[in-house]
Amino acid sequence: LSTASLNQAQLSFPPPNMSQTERTYIMVKPDGVERGLVGEIIKRFEAKGYQLCALELMQPSKDLLEQHYRDLASKPFFPKLVAYMSSGPVVGMVWQGKEVVKTGRKMLGATNPLESAPGTIRGDFCVDVGQNLCHGSDSVESAEREIALWFPRGAASWTRRFDSFIYE
Ligand code: ADP
Numbered sequence: 360l361s362t363a364s365l366n367q368a369q370l371s372f373p374p375p376n377m378s379q380t381e382r383t384y385i386m387v388k389p390d391g392v393e394r395g396l397v398g399e400i401i402k403r404f405e406a407k408g409y410q411l412c413a414l415e416l417m418q419p420s421k422d423l424l425e426q427h428y429r430d431l432a433s434k435p436f437f438p439k440l441v442a443y444m445s446s447g448p449v450v451g452m453v454w455q456g457k458e459v460v461k462t463g464r465k466m467l468g469a470t471n472p473l474e475s476a477p478g479t480i481r482g483d484f485c486v487d488v489g490q491n492l493c494h495g496s497d498s499v500e501s502a503e504r505e506i507a508l509w510f511p512r513g514a515a516s517w518t519r520r521f522d523s524f525i526y527e
Contacts, residue, residue: 375523381457384501384505388491390443390492411455416448418449427505
């Protein structure tokens with residue numbers, strides 16, 4: 360292949376269709392951080408083809424967790440959930456890509472790890488619902504709310520050249 364025809368082939372490659380791009384908030388919970396599974400979880404989102412736009416290890420306050428889980432405030436397990444989530448550092452991330460909210464939840468697996476399919480993060484790495492390793496936004500609207508809550512300074516917007524190899 361000559362340099363000229365290689366350059367021509369690259370130039371005629373159509374631009375990727377990014378119209379269905381959205382963002383989600385994914386969090387490695389304290390058990391995932393303690394167990395050294397941060398890299399494994401990042402690896403799966405990277406390998407899938409999703410794009411990282413924010414990443415932070417932090418110790419969340421109870422106040423922040425109560426806001427994050429405000430829809431669950433009336434559940435009997437709520438105090439235990441807030442205690443679990445504030446028991447150590449968490450790693451929060453913003454991932455971007457086509458249908459990343461729905462697909463990200465599929466990659467995490469069902470809330471109860473015993474019902475999570477093998478091949479999912481919870482299905483592969485945990486057992487109990489109260490130690491289920493990770494969080495993922497359940498809708499585009501919740502993702503926007505959660506990203507604003509956990510990353511008040513905003514997440515990065517950047518153009519990834521690699522997108523042509525992920526999206527048609
Ligand atoms: P998800 O995290 O899959 O979106 P929910 O929003 O229903 O699920 O619940 C939030 C978190 O609360 C769960 O991930 C889990 O850590 C915890 N949780 C849910 N149900 C229970 C339960 N019955 N007992 C203890 N913890 C629970």
